[in-house]
Amino acid sequence: MLRPTLRTLQVMKMFVDSTAEGRSGYDVVRDADIGNSAPYRVLKRLEKAGWLSSVYDPNPDGLDRPKRTYTLTELGLVETLKAMRELQSSSSRPAMASATA
Numbered sequence: 001m002l003r004p005t006l007r008t009l010q011v012m013k014m015f016v017d018s019t020a021e022g023r024s025g026y027d028v029v030r031d032a033d034i035g036n037s038a039p040y041r042v043l044k045r046l047e048k049a050g051w052l053s054s055v056y057d058p059n060p061d062g063l064d065r066p067k068r069t070y071t072l073t074e075l076g077l078v079e080t081l082k083a084m085r086e087l088q089s090s091s092s093r094p095a096m097a098s099a100t101a
Helices: 006-017 025-032 038-049 074-091
Strands: 052-057 067-072
Touching: 006 025, 006 038, 006 067, 006 074, 025 038, 025 067, 038 052, 038 067, 067 074
Parallel strands: none
Antiparallel strands: 052 067
16 A cells, blocks of 8 residues: 655645646656656656556657656545545644643
């Protein structure tokens, strides 16, 4: 089971909020603002967990560079929404009082 980090949730939120059919690694690097190499590690981990699926195109639109396009899976949507709810509920809990009174 994947335990999402804040970085992972940041990437997944992009997929949940997106109206696009899929997103490339470059799209994630450009939009996630989490560094240049981190998104690729996150995308690989999310795909391995089944939260994302990908399609590899060796020559998209006649370009020379290959492209991998990632799409959100149903499992990814369910797990992302669940993790976001848990994060919201944990951040809305009041801090515990100090025991040194």
